[in-house]
Amino acid sequence: MLTKRIIPCLDIKNGRTVKGINFVDLRDAGDPVELAAIYAASGADELVFLDISATEERRKTLANLVLKVAEKINIPFTVGGGISSVEDVDILLQNGADKVSINSSAVKDPDLINRLAAKFGSQCITVAIDAKLIDGEWIVHLVGGKVPTELNLFEWAKEVEKRGAGEILFTSMNNDGTKNGFANEALAKLSTELNIPIIASGGAGNMQHFCDAFIEGKADAALAASVFHFKEIEIKDLKEELRNKGIPVRI
Amino acid sequence: MKIVIIDYGAGNIQSIKFAIQRLGFEAILSNNETEIKTADKVIFPGVGEASSAMRMLRQSKLDLVIPTLKKPVLGICLGMQLMCTKSEEGDTTGLGIFDAPVIKFNNSVKVPQIGWNQISQLNSPLFNNIKELEYVYLVHSYFVAECDETIAISDYGVKYSTALKKDNFYGVQFHPEKSSDAGEQILKNFLEL
Numbered sequence A: 001m002l003t004k005r006i007i008p009c010l011d012i013k014n015g016r017t018v019k020g021i022n023f024v025d026l027r028d029a030g031d032p033v034e035l036a037a038i039y040a041a042s043g044a045d046e047l048v049f050l051d052i053s054a055t056e057e058r059r060k061t062l063a064n065l066v067l068k069v070a071e072k073i074n075i076p077f078t079v080g081g082g083i084s085s086v087e088d089v090d091i092l093l094q095n096g097a098d099k100v101s102i103n104s105s106a107v108k109d110p111d112l113i114n115r116l117a118a119k120f121g122s123q124c125i126t127v128a129i130d131a132k133l134i135d136g137e138w139i140v141h142l143v144g145g146k147v148p149t150e151l152n153l154f155e156w157a158k159e160v161e162k163r164g165a166g167e168i169l170f171t172s173m174n175n176d177g178t179k180n181g182f183a184n185e186a187l188a189k190l191s192t193e194l195n196i197p198i199i200a201s202g203g204a205g206n207m208q209h210f211c212d213a214f215i216e217g218k219a220d221a222a223l224a225a226s227v228f229h230f231k232e233i234e235i236k237d238l239k240e241e242l243r244n245k246g247i248p249v250r251i
Numbered sequence B: 001m002k003i004v005i006i007d008y009g010a011g012n013i014q015s016i017k018f019a020i021q022r023l024g025f026e027a028i029l030s031n032n033e034t035e036i037k038t039a040d041k042v043i044f045p046g047v048g049e050a051s052s053a054m055r056m057l058r059q060s061k062l063d064l065v066i067p068t069l070k071k072p073v074l075g076i077c078l079g080m081q082l083m084c085t086k087s088e089e090g091d092t093t094g095l096g097i098f099d100a101p102v103i104k105f106n107n108s109v110k111v112p113q114i115g116w117n118q119i120s121q122l123n124s125p126l127f128n129n130i131k132e133l134e135y136v137y138l139v140h141s142y143f144v145a146e147c148d149e150t151i152a153i154s155d156y157g158v159k160y161s162t163a164l165k166k167d168n169f170y171g172v173q174f175h176p177e178k179s180s181d182a183g184e185q186i187l188k189n190f191l192e193l
Helices: A032-041 A063-072 A086-094 A104-108 A111-120 A153-163 A184-193 A207-215 A235-244 B013-022 B033-037 B050-059 B062-068 B078-082 B180-191
Strands: A005-013 A016-021 A024-028 A047-051 A077-080 A099-102 A125-134 A137-142 A147-152 A167-172 A198-201 A221-224 B003-006 B027-030 B041-044 B073-076 B102-104 B113-119 B134-140 B142-145 B150-155 B159-166 B169-172
Touching: A005 A032, A005 A198, A005 A235, A005 B113, A016 A032, A032 A047, A032 A063, A047 A063, A063 A077, A063 A086, A063 B013, A077 A125, A086 A099, A086 A111, A099 A104, A099 A111, A104 A111, A104 A137, A111 A125, A111 A153, A125 A153, A137 A153, A147 A153, A153 A167, A153 A184, A167 A184, A184 A198, A184 A207, A207 A221, A207 A235, B003 B013, B003 B033, B013 B027, B013 B180, B027 B033, B033 B062, B041 B078, B050 B062, B050 B078, B073 B078, B078 B142, B078 B169, B113 B150, B113 B159, B134 B180
Parallel strands: A005 A047, A005 A221, A047 A077, A077 A099, A099 A125, A125 A167, A167 A198, A198 A221, B003 B027, B003 B041, B041 B073, B073 B169
Antiparallel strands: A005 A016, A016 A024, A125 A137, A137 A147, B102 B142, B113 B134, B142 B159, B150 B159, B159 B169
16 A cells, blocks of 8 residues: 655755754754664655755755765655756656656746656656735745736646646745644645645644645645654654554555 | 666656665666566656556557566556556556556546655565655656555555555656655665565
Protein backbone atom coordinates (compact mmCIF):
# COMPACT_ATOMS: atom_id res chain seq x y z
CA MET A 1 0.00 0.00 0.00
CA LEU A 2 1.27 3.46 -0.86
CA THR A 3 2.09 5.33 2.34
CA LYS A 4 1.62 8.96 3.32
CA ARG A 5 4.88 10.88 3.16
CA ILE A 6 6.44 13.05 5.86
CA ILE A 7 8.70 15.66 4.31
CA PRO A 8 10.98 17.99 6.23
CA CYS A 9 11.60 21.15 4.25
CA LEU A 10 14.96 22.80 4.41
CA ASP A 11 14.68 26.43 3.42
CA ILE A 12 18.09 27.49 2.20
CA LYS A 13 19.66 30.92 2.16
CA ASN A 14 23.36 31.42 1.49
CA GLY A 15 23.94 27.69 1.87
CA ARG A 16 22.36 27.48 5.35
CA THR A 17 19.00 26.19 6.52
CA VAL A 18 16.56 28.86 7.59
CA LYS A 19 12.88 29.00 8.37
CA GLY A 20 10.94 32.22 8.40
CA ILE A 21 7.86 32.92 10.43
CA ASN A 22 5.42 33.96 7.72
CA PHE A 23 8.46 34.10 5.43
CA VAL A 24 10.17 37.00 7.26
CA ASP A 25 12.36 37.12 10.38
CA LEU A 26 14.70 34.31 9.34
CA ARG A 27 16.35 32.03 11.89
CA ASP A 28 19.35 29.80 11.31
CA ALA A 29 18.67 26.12 11.90
CA GLY A 30 21.80 24.39 10.73
CA ASP A 31 23.86 22.87 7.97
CA PRO A 32 21.68 21.44 5.18
CA VAL A 33 23.77 18.37 4.33
CA GLU A 34 24.09 17.36 7.95
CA LEU A 35 20.41 17.94 8.60
CA ALA A 36 19.52 15.94 5.48
CA ALA A 37 21.50 12.93 6.70
CA ILE A 38 19.88 13.14 10.15
CA TYR A 39 16.41 13.29 8.62
CA ALA A 40 17.13 10.37 6.27
CA ALA A 41 18.22 8.27 9.25
CA SER A 42 15.26 9.31 11.39
CA GLY A 43 12.58 8.10 8.97
CA ALA A 44 11.82 11.12 6.77
CA ASP A 45 10.32 9.87 3.51
CA GLU A 46 11.66 12.63 1.36
CA LEU A 47 13.30 16.03 1.66
CA VAL A 48 12.62 19.36 0.02
CA PHE A 49 15.29 22.02 -0.36
CA LEU A 50 13.86 25.41 -1.19
CA ASP A 51 16.16 28.31 -1.86
CA ILE A 52 13.82 30.98 -0.56
CA SER A 53 16.12 33.78 -1.58
CA ALA A 54 16.45 32.57 -5.13
CA THR A 55 13.48 34.24 -6.74
CA GLU A 56 14.31 37.64 -5.35
CA GLU A 57 18.03 37.40 -5.85
CA ARG A 58 17.91 35.53 -9.14
CA ARG A 59 20.29 32.94 -7.79
CA LYS A 60 20.33 30.22 -10.35
CA THR A 61 21.21 26.83 -9.00
CA LEU A 62 21.91 24.84 -5.92
CA ALA A 63 23.91 22.39 -7.97
CA ASN A 64 26.79 22.16 -5.56
CA LEU A 65 24.60 21.57 -2.54
CA VAL A 66 22.54 19.05 -4.50
CA LEU A 67 25.65 17.05 -5.33
CA LYS A 68 26.73 16.99 -1.68
CA VAL A 69 23.28 15.90 -0.53
CA ALA A 70 23.03 13.18 -3.20
CA GLU A 71 26.39 11.81 -2.13
CA LYS A 72 25.30 11.49 1.47
CA ILE A 73 21.64 10.51 1.64
CA ASN A 74 19.64 7.52 0.38
CA ILE A 75 16.13 8.97 0.23
CA PRO A 76 14.64 11.13 -2.51
CA PHE A 77 14.78 14.91 -2.50
CA THR A 78 13.27 17.80 -4.37
CA VAL A 79 15.00 21.09 -5.11
CA GLY A 80 13.33 24.41 -5.72
CA GLY A 81 14.08 28.09 -5.87
CA GLY A 82 14.96 30.23 -8.85
CA ILE A 83 14.42 27.48 -11.41
CA SER A 84 13.25 29.03 -14.65
CA SER A 85 14.53 26.96 -17.57
CA VAL A 86 15.05 23.48 -18.96
CA GLU A 87 18.82 23.99 -18.47
CA ASP A 88 18.38 24.80 -14.77
CA VAL A 89 16.46 21.56 -14.26
CA ASP A 90 18.90 19.52 -16.30
CA ILE A 91 21.81 20.60 -14.07
CA LEU A 92 19.94 19.85 -10.84
CA LEU A 93 18.80 16.40 -12.00
CA GLN A 94 22.28 15.58 -13.27
CA ASN A 95 23.69 16.48 -9.88
CA GLY A 96 21.38 14.01 -8.17
CA ALA A 97 18.09 15.78 -7.43
CA ASP A 98 15.08 13.49 -7.89
CA LYS A 99 12.53 16.20 -8.50
CA VAL A 100 12.49 19.92 -9.00
CA SER A 101 9.93 22.36 -7.77
CA ILE A 102 8.97 25.45 -9.75
CA ASN A 103 6.79 28.28 -8.54
CA SER A 104 7.01 31.88 -9.83
CA SER A 105 8.58 30.83 -13.12
CA ALA A 106 5.56 28.60 -13.85
CA VAL A 107 3.17 31.52 -13.30
CA LYS A 108 5.23 33.80 -15.53
CA ASP A 109 5.76 31.16 -18.20
CA PRO A 110 3.16 28.36 -17.85
CA ASP A 111 4.50 26.60 -20.94
CA LEU A 112 7.67 25.90 -18.93
CA ILE A 113 5.71 23.11 -17.21
CA ASN A 114 4.95 21.51 -20.59
CA ARG A 115 8.57 21.78 -21.71
CA LEU A 116 9.90 20.28 -18.49
CA ALA A 117 7.37 17.45 -18.47
CA ALA A 118 8.15 16.62 -22.10
CA LYS A 119 11.90 16.53 -21.52
CA PHE A 120 12.17 14.99 -18.05
CA GLY A 121 8.77 13.38 -17.43
CA SER A 122 5.96 14.61 -15.19
CA GLN A 123 7.18 12.51 -12.30
CA CYS A 124 10.05 14.85 -11.51
CA ILE A 125 8.16 18.14 -11.90
CA THR A 126 6.56 19.54 -8.74
CA VAL A 127 4.71 22.83 -9.02
CA ALA A 128 4.73 24.79 -5.77
CA ILE A 129 1.80 27.13 -5.21
CA ASP A 130 1.68 29.71 -2.42
CA ALA A 131 -1.84 31.01 -1.87
CA LYS A 132 -3.63 33.28 0.54
CA LEU A 133 -7.33 33.30 1.41
CA ILE A 134 -8.54 36.84 0.67
CA ASP A 135 -12.24 37.72 1.00
CA GLY A 136 -13.22 34.08 0.62
CA GLU A 137 -11.05 33.38 -2.41
CA TRP A 138 -7.70 31.57 -2.50
CA ILE A 139 -5.35 33.82 -4.46
CA VAL A 140 -1.97 32.60 -5.76
CA HIS A 141 0.99 34.67 -4.54
CA LEU A 142 4.57 34.96 -5.79
CA VAL A 143 8.03 35.81 -4.45
CA GLY A 144 7.72 33.94 -1.17
CA GLY A 145 4.13 35.06 -0.73
CA LYS A 146 4.77 38.78 -1.12
CA VAL A 147 3.21 39.49 -4.51
CA PRO A 148 -0.44 38.65 -5.25
CA THR A 149 -1.44 37.45 -8.72
CA GLU A 150 -4.86 37.31 -10.31
CA LEU A 151 -4.88 33.53 -10.30
CA ASN A 152 -7.33 31.45 -8.31
CA LEU A 153 -5.63 28.55 -6.52
CA PHE A 154 -7.93 25.82 -7.83
CA GLU A 155 -7.99 27.04 -11.42
CA TRP A 156 -4.22 27.38 -11.46
CA ALA A 157 -3.78 23.95 -9.87
CA LYS A 158 -5.93 22.34 -12.56
CA GLU A 159 -4.00 24.13 -15.26
CA VAL A 160 -0.62 22.97 -13.95
CA GLU A 161 -1.93 19.39 -13.77
CA LYS A 162 -3.10 19.63 -17.39
CA ARG A 163 0.27 21.02 -18.45
CA GLY A 164 2.09 18.03 -16.99
CA ALA A 165 2.99 18.70 -13.35
CA GLY A 166 3.61 15.48 -11.44
CA GLU A 167 2.53 16.82 -8.06
CA ILE A 168 1.57 20.02 -6.30
CA LEU A 169 3.14 21.51 -3.20
CA PHE A 170 0.47 23.79 -1.75
CA THR A 171 1.48 26.30 0.92
CA SER A 172 -1.23 28.26 2.65
CA MET A 173 0.14 31.71 3.48
CA ASN A 174 -2.61 32.10 6.08
CA ASN A 175 -1.38 29.03 7.94
CA ASP A 176 2.36 29.17 7.34
CA GLY A 177 4.28 29.95 10.52
CA THR A 178 1.17 29.92 12.71
CA LYS A 179 1.52 26.33 14.03
CA ASN A 180 -2.29 26.16 14.04
CA GLY A 181 -2.63 23.35 11.51
CA PHE A 182 -2.77 22.96 7.74
CA ALA A 183 -5.41 24.51 5.43
CA ASN A 184 -7.40 21.27 5.34
CA GLU A 185 -10.47 22.50 3.51
CA ALA A 186 -8.49 23.85 0.56
CA LEU A 187 -6.29 20.74 0.62
CA ALA A 188 -9.26 18.41 0.43
CA LYS A 189 -10.68 20.36 -2.48
CA LEU A 190 -7.37 20.18 -4.35
CA SER A 191 -6.97 16.50 -3.61
CA THR A 192 -10.50 15.69 -4.79
CA GLU A 193 -10.52 17.85 -7.92
CA LEU A 194 -7.06 16.85 -9.14
CA ASN A 195 -5.59 13.44 -9.90
CA ILE A 196 -1.96 14.09 -8.97
CA PRO A 197 -0.44 13.92 -5.48
CA ILE A 198 -0.86 16.97 -3.22
CA ILE A 199 1.73 17.92 -0.61
CA ALA A 200 0.35 19.94 2.31
CA SER A 201 2.51 22.78 3.57
CA GLY A 202 2.18 25.57 6.10
CA GLY A 203 0.84 25.43 9.64
CA ALA A 204 2.23 22.26 11.24
CA GLY A 205 2.42 22.72 15.00
CA ASN A 206 1.68 19.32 16.51
CA MET A 207 1.16 15.68 15.53
CA GLN A 208 -2.61 15.99 15.32
CA HIS A 209 -2.17 18.59 12.57
CA PHE A 210 -0.48 15.99 10.35
CA CYS A 211 -3.22 13.51 11.09
CA ASP A 212 -5.84 16.12 10.12
CA ALA A 213 -3.99 16.98 6.89
CA PHE A 214 -4.12 13.31 5.82
CA ILE A 215 -7.67 12.55 6.94
CA GLU A 216 -9.58 15.85 6.57
CA GLY A 217 -7.23 17.38 4.02
CA LYS A 218 -6.82 14.12 2.02
CA ALA A 219 -3.18 15.10 1.43
CA ASP A 220 -0.72 12.58 0.01
CA ALA A 221 2.23 14.07 1.87
CA ALA A 222 2.81 16.70 4.52
CA LEU A 223 5.71 19.07 4.66
CA ALA A 224 7.02 21.04 7.62
CA ALA A 225 10.18 22.79 8.70
CA SER A 226 10.55 24.39 12.11
CA VAL A 227 8.72 21.70 14.10
CA PHE A 228 11.32 19.25 12.82
CA HIS A 229 14.35 21.57 12.84
CA PHE A 230 13.77 22.62 16.45
CA LYS A 231 12.86 19.06 17.48
CA GLU A 232 9.37 19.95 18.63
CA ILE A 233 8.24 16.81 16.78
CA GLU A 234 10.40 13.73 16.24
CA ILE A 235 9.59 12.01 12.94
CA LYS A 236 9.71 8.55 14.55
CA ASP A 237 7.11 9.58 17.15
CA LEU A 238 4.99 11.25 14.51
CA LYS A 239 4.92 8.11 12.37
CA GLU A 240 4.01 5.92 15.35
CA GLU A 241 1.17 8.29 16.13
CA LEU A 242 -0.07 8.29 12.53
CA ARG A 243 0.06 4.50 12.35
CA ASN A 244 -1.93 4.29 15.61
CA LYS A 245 -4.55 6.45 13.96
CA GLY A 246 -4.77 4.03 11.01
CA ILE A 247 -2.84 6.17 8.52
CA PRO A 248 -0.43 4.12 6.36
CA VAL A 249 3.17 5.22 6.94
CA ARG A 250 6.59 3.69 6.39
CA ILE A 251 8.17 2.67 9.69
CA MET B 1 34.59 -5.94 -10.14
CA LYS B 2 33.83 -3.66 -13.06
CA ILE B 3 30.49 -1.91 -12.67
CA VAL B 4 29.18 0.21 -15.53
CA ILE B 5 26.20 2.54 -15.32
CA ILE B 6 24.90 3.14 -18.82
CA ASP B 7 25.03 6.87 -19.46
CA TYR B 8 22.74 7.71 -22.39
CA GLY B 9 21.38 11.03 -21.18
CA ALA B 10 18.24 9.81 -19.44
CA GLY B 11 18.64 9.11 -15.81
CA ASN B 12 19.53 10.17 -12.33
CA ILE B 13 22.86 8.44 -12.70
CA GLN B 14 24.68 10.50 -10.10
CA SER B 15 22.50 9.07 -7.32
CA ILE B 16 23.16 5.50 -8.45
CA LYS B 17 26.89 6.16 -8.65
CA PHE B 18 26.83 7.56 -5.10
CA ALA B 19 24.75 4.65 -3.78
CA ILE B 20 27.32 2.21 -5.19
CA GLN B 21 30.08 4.30 -3.62
CA ARG B 22 28.37 4.04 -0.24
CA LEU B 23 28.52 0.24 -0.68
CA GLY B 24 32.28 0.49 -1.14
CA PHE B 25 32.47 0.09 -4.93
CA GLU B 26 33.22 2.43 -7.81
CA ALA B 27 31.05 2.54 -10.91
CA ILE B 28 32.00 3.85 -14.34
CA LEU B 29 29.53 5.99 -16.28
CA SER B 30 29.73 5.10 -19.94
CA ASN B 31 27.90 4.80 -23.24
CA ASN B 32 30.83 3.00 -24.83
CA GLU B 33 29.99 -0.43 -26.24
CA THR B 34 33.30 -2.04 -25.26
CA GLU B 35 33.16 -0.69 -21.70
CA ILE B 36 29.63 -2.00 -21.29
CA LYS B 37 30.40 -5.40 -22.83
CA THR B 38 33.40 -5.96 -20.58
CA ALA B 39 31.58 -5.02 -17.36
CA ASP B 40 30.84 -7.59 -14.65
CA LYS B 41 27.67 -5.76 -13.70
CA VAL B 42 25.67 -3.32 -15.80
CA ILE B 43 23.13 -0.86 -14.46
CA PHE B 44 20.63 0.56 -16.91
CA PRO B 45 18.97 3.59 -15.33
CA GLY B 46 16.21 5.74 -16.68
CA VAL B 47 14.18 8.72 -15.64
CA GLY B 48 11.87 10.66 -17.88
CA GLU B 49 9.74 9.99 -20.88
CA ALA B 50 9.92 6.60 -22.66
CA SER B 51 10.01 7.59 -26.33
CA SER B 52 12.70 10.25 -25.91
CA ALA B 53 14.78 7.94 -23.70
CA MET B 54 14.47 5.18 -26.33
CA ARG B 55 15.49 7.65 -29.03
CA MET B 56 18.65 8.53 -27.08
CA LEU B 57 19.37 4.83 -26.62
CA ARG B 58 19.07 4.25 -30.36
CA GLN B 59 21.26 7.25 -31.18
CA SER B 60 24.08 5.68 -29.20
CA LYS B 61 23.25 2.24 -30.73
CA LEU B 62 22.93 0.82 -27.23
CA ASP B 63 19.54 -0.68 -28.11
CA LEU B 64 21.54 -3.28 -30.04
CA VAL B 65 24.11 -3.82 -27.29
CA ILE B 66 22.01 -4.26 -24.15
CA PRO B 67 20.05 -7.37 -25.26
CA THR B 68 23.31 -9.17 -26.11
CA LEU B 69 24.89 -8.74 -22.67
CA LYS B 70 25.70 -11.94 -20.78
CA LYS B 71 26.55 -10.54 -17.33
CA PRO B 72 23.90 -9.39 -14.82
CA VAL B 73 22.05 -6.29 -15.98
CA LEU B 74 19.79 -4.25 -13.70
CA GLY B 75 17.25 -1.91 -15.27
CA ILE B 76 15.91 0.72 -12.89
CA CYS B 77 12.54 2.47 -13.26
CA LEU B 78 12.30 3.64 -16.88
CA GLY B 79 15.31 1.41 -17.59
CA MET B 80 13.21 -1.60 -16.59
CA GLN B 81 10.29 -0.34 -18.69
CA LEU B 82 12.49 0.08 -21.78
CA MET B 83 13.54 -3.58 -21.40
CA CYS B 84 9.92 -4.58 -22.04
CA THR B 85 8.24 -5.17 -25.40
CA LYS B 86 6.57 -1.77 -25.70
CA SER B 87 5.23 1.13 -23.68
CA GLU B 88 2.00 3.07 -23.93
CA GLU B 89 4.04 6.14 -23.08
CA GLY B 90 4.79 7.80 -26.42
CA ASP B 91 3.80 4.56 -28.20
CA THR B 92 7.35 3.30 -27.71
CA THR B 93 8.87 0.04 -28.91
CA GLY B 94 11.16 -1.37 -26.23
CA LEU B 95 14.11 -3.76 -26.20
CA GLY B 96 11.86 -6.80 -25.84
CA ILE B 97 13.96 -8.50 -23.18
CA PHE B 98 10.99 -8.93 -20.87
CA ASP B 99 7.96 -10.38 -22.62
CA ALA B 100 5.43 -7.86 -21.30
CA PRO B 101 4.09 -4.45 -22.27
CA VAL B 102 4.14 -1.29 -20.14
CA ILE B 103 0.73 0.26 -19.55
CA LYS B 104 -0.62 3.35 -17.80
CA PHE B 105 -2.32 3.39 -14.39
CA ASN B 106 -5.98 4.24 -14.77
CA ASN B 107 -7.58 7.23 -13.07
CA SER B 108 -8.91 5.31 -10.08
CA VAL B 109 -5.56 6.16 -8.46
CA LYS B 110 -3.49 9.34 -8.47
CA VAL B 111 -0.99 9.33 -11.32
CA PRO B 112 1.98 9.36 -10.99
CA GLN B 113 2.35 7.09 -8.02
CA ILE B 114 4.89 8.94 -5.89
CA GLY B 115 6.20 7.60 -2.62
CA TRP B 116 6.95 4.51 -0.58
CA ASN B 117 5.04 1.32 -1.32
CA GLN B 118 5.59 -2.27 -0.24
CA ILE B 119 7.06 -5.16 -2.21
CA SER B 120 5.91 -8.74 -1.72
CA GLN B 121 6.03 -12.27 -3.19
CA LEU B 122 9.78 -11.75 -3.36
CA ASN B 123 11.26 -14.50 -5.48
CA SER B 124 14.90 -13.91 -6.34
CA PRO B 125 18.36 -13.69 -4.76
CA LEU B 126 18.02 -9.99 -5.60
CA PHE B 127 15.90 -9.84 -2.45
CA ASN B 128 18.21 -11.71 -0.08
CA ASN B 129 17.85 -10.28 3.44
CA ILE B 130 14.84 -8.23 2.36
CA LYS B 131 11.64 -8.91 4.28
CA GLU B 132 8.23 -9.35 2.67
CA LEU B 133 6.34 -6.04 2.60
CA GLU B 134 9.53 -3.98 2.79
CA TYR B 135 9.09 -0.36 1.70
CA VAL B 136 10.71 0.99 -1.46
CA TYR B 137 10.51 4.35 -3.21
CA LEU B 138 8.62 4.60 -6.49
CA VAL B 139 7.82 7.39 -8.93
CA HIS B 140 5.97 6.25 -12.03
CA SER B 141 2.84 6.60 -14.15
CA TYR B 142 3.21 3.38 -16.14
CA PHE B 143 3.54 -0.20 -14.93
CA VAL B 144 4.02 -3.81 -15.98
CA ALA B 145 1.26 -6.25 -15.06
CA GLU B 146 2.00 -9.52 -13.29
CA CYS B 147 3.61 -11.99 -15.70
CA ASP B 148 5.83 -15.10 -15.85
CA GLU B 149 8.91 -12.96 -15.30
CA THR B 150 7.62 -11.23 -12.15
CA ILE B 151 9.87 -11.59 -9.10
CA ALA B 152 8.14 -9.02 -6.85
CA ILE B 153 4.78 -7.30 -6.83
CA SER B 154 3.32 -4.11 -5.37
CA ASP B 155 -0.25 -2.92 -5.06
CA TYR B 156 -1.41 0.45 -6.34
CA GLY B 157 -5.08 -0.01 -7.17
CA VAL B 158 -3.86 -3.02 -9.14
CA LYS B 159 -1.28 -5.66 -8.27
CA TYR B 160 1.65 -5.21 -10.65
CA SER B 161 5.28 -6.22 -11.22
CA THR B 162 7.72 -4.15 -9.19
CA ALA B 163 10.56 -6.42 -10.26
CA LEU B 164 11.19 -8.69 -13.25
CA LYS B 165 13.83 -11.26 -14.14
CA LYS B 166 14.74 -13.13 -17.28
CA ASP B 167 18.05 -15.00 -17.50
CA ASN B 168 20.77 -12.48 -16.58
CA PHE B 169 18.41 -9.51 -16.88
CA TYR B 170 16.79 -7.92 -13.84
CA GLY B 171 14.47 -4.95 -13.70
CA VAL B 172 13.10 -3.00 -10.76
CA GLN B 173 10.36 -0.38 -10.99
CA PHE B 174 11.44 1.20 -7.71
CA HIS B 175 14.59 3.23 -7.09
CA PRO B 176 16.98 1.13 -4.97
CA GLU B 177 19.37 4.09 -4.82
CA LYS B 178 16.61 6.11 -3.10
CA SER B 179 15.03 3.36 -1.02
CA SER B 180 17.01 3.87 2.16
CA ASP B 181 18.81 0.87 3.71
CA ALA B 182 16.59 -1.71 2.00
CA GLY B 183 17.43 -0.23 -1.39
CA GLU B 184 21.13 -0.37 -0.66
CA GLN B 185 20.77 -4.03 0.37
CA ILE B 186 19.07 -4.79 -2.96
CA LEU B 187 21.85 -3.03 -4.87
CA LYS B 188 24.39 -4.99 -2.82
CA ASN B 189 22.56 -8.22 -3.66
CA PHE B 190 22.74 -7.34 -7.35
CA LEU B 191 26.46 -6.67 -7.14
CA GLU B 192 26.90 -10.06 -5.46
CA LEU B 193 24.99 -12.04 -8.12
